[in-house]
Amino acid sequence: MNRVETDIAVIGAGVVGLAIAAELSGRGRVVVLERHAKFGQETSSRNSEVIHAGIYYPPDSLKARLCIEGRERLYELCARAGIAHRRIGKLIVASSEDALPKLESIAANAAASGVHDLQFLDGPAVRALEPRVRAVAGLLSPSTGIIDAHALMRHFTTRLEIAYRTQVRRIEPLPQGARLIMEDELVLDARTVIVAAGLDGDRLLAGLVPPHVPVKGEYFALRRAPVSRLVYPVPPPHLDGLGIHVTLDLAGAARLGPNTVALSREDCDPPGALAVDPSHAPAFLAAAQSYLEGIEAEDLSPGYAGIRPKLSATEFADFSIRELSSAGLPGVIALAGIESPGLTAAPALARYVASLSVV
Ligand SMILES: Cc1cc2nc3c(=O)[nH]c(=O)nc-3n(C[C@H](O)[C@H](O)[C@H](O)COP(=O)(O)OP(=O)(O)OC[C@H]3O[C@@H](n4cnc5c(N)ncnc54)[C@H](O)[C@@H]3O)c2cc1C
Structure with missing residues (x-):
């Protein structure tokens, strides 16, 4: 057995694990x-x-609080560290009178959460901003932006000790902290263990964290950007997504999505799990045409897909972040259900986890 010790171990080098490791790096050796x-990579x-x-x-x-705090911290960090981003803004549009009450309830919910910069626009004002959007009204969010997620993660990795190609197979309790068992009899003992393993976190801690309900989200690329800011419809009545929307990347390329496919x-x-099903194109087209003019079938091509580690496919479920002393794993902090807005919230999630950790 090859046994190593550390103060803090973080399982998972996604944006959340990396943000947490960077936040905790002043508190001892972090691996x-x-x-x-x-x-x-996930x-x-x-x-x-x-x-x-x-x-x-x-x-x-937690989603509301950590999203708002994380958003502000991200803008500060991006400005300080030169991470590519744009405060591009977002429009949520009602394409019929029926959707107006929902638009109003979104505005009220945002205000109750502490988002006070939304602007209510009538149809002509929406049109003046985005000539190809068909809407009777809209909400403009000036503080929504886009970011180079890879550059953000690269920033967090600076000065971190990361063991790649290292899969944790089991977590066993110690009087304080836990023993992580990897392949080839490699063992790491840590006084604090953070499980930020994304979709697979519930497999590592089966029975100790709520199980994930995976929901795939597919994107279709658009040949040309039809808008100059992010445009979302009023979300569908069921709570499984925000509706097929148009987002832009920092190079100006536009995509439609994500949809919701329960898995x-x-x-x-399987290796093909992240493929985009081309037969879903007509549904994307119909959704986009309900609020965008001049989009045709030939403008769409399959893009990429991701899987949301949801805790419920039908109802709101908050991020789950728990210290597991009561489950016999003192010093182990487990994250589950870190779906959207996990990228935005990452710096705030990191502070929150740091406030729970004992080292
Ligand atoms: C379709 C889609 C759209 C989204 N859009 C947005 C958005 O626009 N804005 C936003 O804020 N959020 C968005 N999100 C959410 C955001 O992407 C996630 O919340 C965030 O990326 C989660 O990061 P993570 O580090 O928890 O997980 P991951 O990125 O999945 O990282 C987990 C890591 O753990 C590793 N791992 C797992 N098990 C083990 C093990 N046993 N041993 C070692 N390593 C292990 C994995 O290899 C992986 O690298 C979106 C999510 C999806 C699916």
Whole structure:
């Protein structure tokens, strides 16, 4: 047995694990364990790269609080560290009178959460901003932005000790902290262990954290950008997504998505699990045409997909962040359900986890 000791071990080099490791790096030796050969190979590179404003989540939920704090911390960090980003803004549009009450309730929810910069626009004002958007009204969010998620993760890795190609197989309790068992009889004892393993965190801690309900999100690339800011429809009545929206990346390329495709745990594992199904194109087109003019079938091509580690496919479920003393694992902090806005919230999640850790 090859046994090593550290103060803090973080399992997972996605944006959340890296942000946490960077936050804790002044508190002793921190080792990040990542099964892939590079950081950010899973959900952290398969998302919309949107810095969310914190509009949709129930006020006082962790998602609302950490999104708003994380957004501000991200803008500060990006400015300080030269990480590519743009405060591009976002429009949420009502394409019929029926959607107006929902638009008003979104504005009220945002205000109750502490997002006070939304601007209500009538149809002509929406049109003046985005000539190809068909809407009777809209909400403009000036504090929504986009970010280079890879550059953010690279920033967090600076000065971190990361063991790549290292898969944690088991977590066993110690009087304080835990023993992590890897392949080839490699063992790491740590006084604090943070499980930021994304979709697979519930497999490592089966029975101790709520199980994930995987929901895939596919994107279709658009041939030309039809808008100059992010444009979202009023979300559908069921709570499984924000509706097919248009996002832009920092190079100005536009995509539609993500949709919501429920998966079983077994469906997540095969190599083709992240493929985009071309037969979904007509549904994307119809959704986009409900609020965008001049989009045709030939403008769409399959893009990429990511899998949301949800805790419920039908109802709101908050981020789950727990210290596991009561489950017999003192010093182990487990994160589950870190779906959107996990990228935005990452710096605030890191501070929150640091406030729970004992080292
Ligand atoms: C379609 C989609 C769109 C999204 N859009 C946005 C958005 O626009 N804005 C936003 O704020 N958020 C968005 N999100 C959410 C955001 O992407 C995630 O919340 C965030 O990336 C989660 O990061 P993570 O580090 O927890 O997980 P991951 O990036 O999945 O990282 C987990 C890491 O743990 C490693 N790991 C797992 N098990 C082990 C093990 N046993 N041993 C060693 N390593 C292990 C994995 O290899 C992986 O590298 C979106 C998500 C999806 C799916």
